[in-house]
Amino acid sequence: MATIRLDNVKKSFGKTQVIHGVSIDIADGEFIVIVGPSGCGKSTLLRMVAGLETITDGTVEIDGARVNDDEPMDRDIAMVFQNYALYPHMSVFGNMAYGLKIARTPKAEIKARVQAAAKTLQLEAYLDRKPRELSGGQRQRVAMGRAIVRKPKAFLFDEPLSNLDAKLRVQMRLEIHALQRELGITALYVTHDQIEAMTMADRMIVMRDGVAEQIGAPLEVYENPDNRFVAEFIGSPATNFLAPALVPEAPAGTAWIGIRPEHVKLAEAEGASLTGKVLHIEALGAETLVHVVLADGTHATVRQEGHLPKPAEGARVGLAWHLAEVMFFDTQERRLR
Amino acid sequence: MSGMVEKRGAAHWFTHLGMILGVVIIGFPIWLAFVASTVSQPEIVQPPMPVWPGDQLVENYAKALLSGVNVPVARMLFNSGVMALGIALGKISISLLSAFAIVYFRFPGRLVFFWLIFITLMLPVEVRIVPTYEVAARLGLLNSYPGLILPLIASATATFLFRQFFMTVPDELAEAARVDGARPMRFFIDILMPMSRTNMAALFVILFIYGWNQYLWPLLITTDPEMNTIVMGIRQMFPSGDDIADWPVIMATAILAMLPPVIVVITMQKLFIRGLVESEK
Incomplete structure (x- = not known):
């Protein structure tokens, strides 16, 4: 359990700068999701917190201590990887216990902690199995288990659900x-899925x-995006962007x-502006998406209740809205308020 | 329908017949060697050569193992065993380590070292035998186990093989181990080595036989019969000039020389196949 502070963190690979200074203060126990399209640097940012990438400039602090030059193990964090990265030759127990074994935790305590984690994750029946004998969801749980037995200061998740099918992902x-x-451990979670971001x-x-x-x-980001990119990226289907002349x-x-x-x-088309x-x-049952092409060729989406x-x-249809719900953006794509 | 089955049966029989014939052709010389190791000297030299085992088996093998011609065969088997094991295990550990260094560490000249190792692939022992002998002699390695083992221990092939294998291991695994607190050697021992065990088993079989069958190098580096390996020792048993060759004992030695590689192949094959079946994919 810890606070994490990023102060103007930058990353360059050679001459290419990929992270242009990110700052955030993360409170103890907070769940922070880093979301963005692929290639936006979200994984790199997470890996810098983990200690798997060097930090070109700026500082990362965990619990107030600068950790820029610390090895991952000395930062006391646990990470869950996209492909789970389970040790294929070790049993589920071995996978979960490995970090504790290296830390020279007493055997009895290792056993107790792994058992407890297995119980939480419903893995008790699988402790002797090898990862290849498990389903995707179970492997995901083992990766989680490996993180929680360590009782780390923070959890770092790197797109942990992207290899699961849709139903399992929700679960x-x-x-x-x-x-x-339940554990109250600070978490940093990287995803490209805005639904994960919104819900977690x-x-x-x-x-x-x-x-x-x-x-x-x-919700604050959803209702009040700072710029056009955020308005477009968060929310599905995406926000409609129309010519400013439509709103006098x-x-x-x-x-x-x-x-x-x-x-x-x-x-009604008659009399509509x-x-x-x-x-x-697209009739989805609970809601219906109506795709409309405007006179100037712009596409717009209308989401309405399924029963309408x-x-x-x-x-030909008319489109109407409340002025209060319209967002304005300038040429730099910044929000005008 | 029945015609088809009959036809298939006939083809089946024919294939099997061909294979049995092949086994007989390959096995016949070995059978003759075995027969020759069970009869007495006069029975061998008098034509026609016997094709069924005689009654001298225990005597011949006991004589070979305990006294031999120049040195007891048991001694030569031991020497060969040390040499083959030393070469196989040495090659595997050295190439594992150098492949680990090349794949997982970025040090200056990493590529240069890789290519240096790779180029030595093109230089078999026979090509570099004179300078190697010179070096070994100056280091005082004549007539010693290190002298038999060390010059043959570097292996570009094995290094290359492990390099290719390590490159297929996902980076996330190394990172997970790092987050778990494993330092590089710990990761190597706890994760990489167990994952490479199938490769190690396969290589061990090949390298053990390679080491066991070495002829030229032991011939050069050992002068003391006590240090003879069995493959070169068989040649040393042949008499020079008009002496009489003790064929039953020589043949018994040849059969004994064949056994360890056969045992290694049979035992390791099981492990090897089990490793393949339990592949991580």
């Missing part, structure tokens, strides 16, 4: 979150090209207006 997402809550994070860091575009609680009230300097699909309503043609409809009447494909 493990809940389990990891519940476990972190206390706060999230939205990254693009090595820059932390926005840091904040998920737009402040000066507006280059785009953004409006989330759920804030757009279908209206904006009309378009329905391209296609669905327009026919090819029909």
